[in-house]
Amino acid sequence: FLDDLPFLSPDPLLSVAQQAERDHRIGKLDLTIGVYKDRSGQTPIFKSVKSAESSLVQNEITKSYLSTEGVPTFCNAIADLILSPHDVTCNRLATVQTLGGTGALSLAGRFLSDNFPESVIWIGTPTWSNHVAVMRQCDLNVQTYARSLPTGGRNFAALMDVLTHKARRGDIILLQPICHNPTGDDWSKAEWDEITVQIVKAGLLPLVDIAYHGLGQDLASDLTRLHTLVEQTDVTLVCYSCSKNFGLYRDRVGALLVAGQSNVQPQALQSQLAAIARTNYSMPPAHGALTVGHILTTPVLRQQWENEVESMQAHLHTVRTQLAAHKQIGPCNVQTIATGRGMFCMLPLPPTIIMLLRNEYSIYMADNGRINLAALNENNLLQFVALIDRVWAN
Numbered sequence: 134f135l136d137d138l139p140f141l142s143p144d145p146l147l148s149v150a151q152q153a154e155r156d157h158r159i160g161k162l163d164l165t166i167g168v169y170k171d172r173s174g175q176t177p178i179f180k181s182v183k184s185a186e187s188s189l190v191q192n193e194i195t196k197s198y199l200s201t202e203g204v205p206t207f208c209n210a211i212a213d214l215i216l217s218p219h220d221v222t223c224n225r226l227a228t229v230q231t232l233g234g235t236g237a238l239s240l241a242g243r244f245l246s247d248n249f250p251e252s253v254i255w256i257g258t259p260t261w262s263n264h265v266a267v268m269r270q271c272d273l274n275v276q277t278y279a280r281s282l283p284t285g286g287r288n289f290a291a292l293m294d295v296l297t298h299k300a301r302r303g304d305i306i307l308l309q310p311i312c313h314n315p316t317g318d319d320w321s322k323a324e325w326d327e328i329t330v331q332i333v334k335a336g337l338l339p340l341v342d343i344a345y346h347g348l349g350q351d352l353a354s355d356l357t358r359l360h361t362l363v364e365q366t367d368v369t370l371v372c373y374s375c376s377k378n379f380g381l382y383r384d385r386v387g388a389l390l391v392a393g394q395s396n397v398q399p400q401a402l403q404s405q406l407a408a409i410a411r412t413n414y415s416m417p418p419a420h421g422a423l424t425v426g427h428i429l430t431t432p433v434l435r436q437q438w439e440n441e442v443e444s445m446q447a448h449l450h451t452v453r454t455q456l457a458a459h460k461q462i463g464p465c466n467v468q469t470i471a472t473g474r475g476m477f478c479m480l481p482l483p484p485t486i487i488m489l490l491r492n493e494y495s496i497y498m499a500d501n502g503r504i505n506l507a508a509l510n511e512n513n514l515l516q517f518v519a520l521i522d523r524v525w526a527n
């Protein structure tokens with residue numbers, strides 16, 4: 134039966150990350166996958182997570198199934214965190230625990246494709262390397278537009294062209310309001326306000342991906358764009374990941390939230406999402422969601438977690454400032470890195486240089502020149518810059 138199966142190329146980002154892992158040469162620098170590293174180059178478990186886990190181990194009395202929608206404390210705490218009643222007025226229509234941010238995107242994609250089979254989903258590129266694949270896997274018709282200008286920088290005109298001319302009523306638009314992956318170059322507040330106005334005018338459905346909450350400016354400011362959207366649109370779907378801002382990558386914790394001004398029956402919506410989850414994986418895993426729920430509802434742990442996120446943001450900010458101070462690295466003007474947000478920026482290096490750095494010097498970045506800024510620190514940043522300058526000069 135399976136004799137003629139074609140070989141599928143591995144995910145490009147994951148395969149470079151694996152190549153980096155297998156490389157044991159001295160001086161290796163892995164700037165590939167979006168995993169936070171502290172100033173000493175480690176990815177430790179958060180102290181708040183360790184404390185919450187100890188308490189769970191002591192007090193957990195069953196490993197019986199969760200409901201399809203997940204841990205209620207987690208779902209409520211995440212909805213409160215993202216849609217705090219003090220900051221935003223909207224109807225909370227549904228919250229479902231998901232298998233990380235990818236699980237949220239996949240659940241949302243399947244829901245949208247089941248209910249809006251004729252709709253196009255518009256995705257600006259470059260984007261997270263899995264966005265297009267996940268949406269195609271959900272049988273959605275994906276159309277892309279150039280989010281970046283050929284010279285770098287945001288291509289606001291291209292997005293406006295989609296919103297005002299190309300998209301039809303009922304189409305979906307995928308957006309990252311903060312910490313854009315891979316560019317780190319977020320829409321300005323004025324641009325976002327205009328985007329929101331046009332989404333409403335054109336009758337589009339926004340699907341929002343938030344995977345780096347707190348790593349942009351701070352936990353509160355990082356939500357203002359989302360709040361603008363949910364306050365003005367009928368319905369916004371939000372895919373939220375706890376991988377980075379709780380460091381729970383392998384525990385697969387995330388959520389799909391639906392919010393807006395619509396008076397849709399929340400029970401109907403929740404039942405649709407639950408039905409998709411049931412046929413995919415039945416129930417989500419408990420451990421990570423119980424941990425996050427416990428942290429967010431225990432004031433002392435919550436404060437500790439907020440401090441930990443703040444220190445991650447501060448490290449990223451320092452690296453951005455230090456890199457940008459070089460003004461030019463090889464052929465790349467890096468001055469705008471200082472005003473970018475989140476874990477990534479892009480170094481527009483030719484592919485030959487990216488491969489040379491990888492093969493000859495054990496410096497690993499994504500094929501498109503995306504780098505994980507958290508992996509740079511005072512022990513390696515200067516060498517990294519000097520090496521690119523040298524390789525480029527030769």
Ligand code: LMR
Nearest residue numbers: 146165166167168261314
């Ligand atoms: C990344 O973009 O590096 C992360 O979101 C990890 C992943 O799954 O690709």
